[in-house]
Amino acid sequence: MDNNEFAKALYKYRAANHLSQKQMGDMLGMSRQSYDRLEKGLRKATYEEFRRCSKAIGWDISAENGIANPINVSPRKFHIFDLKRRFLNGTIDTADTLLEMEDLAEAVDCPELLDWANRELVGYYASDGVPAYRS
Structure with a gap:
């Protein structure tokens, strides 16, 4: 090249x-x-x-x-970086960000990240945006 x-x-x-x-x-x-x-x-x-x-x-x-x-692979590092960029720029909301994190955690087989994303998402929906354990 x-x-x-x-x-x-x-x-x-x-x-x-x-x-x-x-x-x-x-x-x-x-x-x-x-x-x-x-x-x-x-x-x-x-x-x-x-x-x-x-x-x-x-x-x-x-x-x-x-x-x-x-090769036609989208590196996960850039996916995470792009997700962060979209979240900070306000082009994706918290719930969608957490849903994408769940998908990513499943794709890379990371149970700790999946557990965190699940807790955050449940807390987000249950307490109008702020998980109870973060208050």
């Missing part, structure tokens, strides 16, 4: 997931400016940056030819 293809793939992924350059930079452990230069193809990624981008975006780095092959 050459630098231009890599830059286009980063942009395509970021746009498809409605993420800002700052959010992508934060997720990849770099500044917005550094990410911007990668996305525009103004600089080549270091091996470590390429590895982090590939892991975060869900690319399989082929051992045979050393290139990144996009």
Whole structure:
């Protein structure tokens, strides 16, 4: 994968997931400016940056030819980040956020997260928005 293809793939992924350059930079452990230069193809990624981008975006780095092959996987890390962003921006309400967390907890087989989401959801519905144990 050459630098231009890599830059286009980063942009395509970021746009498809409605993420800002700052959010992508934060997720990849770099500044917005550094990410911007990668996305525009103004600089080549270091091996470590390429590895982090590939892991975060869900690319399989082929051992045979050393290139990144996009795979159709939406990384759960970005799903959680997007859920947080939508909740904080007010584009999703508390109940829907908790329902998505339940789905995510089931998908990753995390009983602790599922239990927490269930308790929060029951408390949310029972006490008009604030679970009793949080009062």
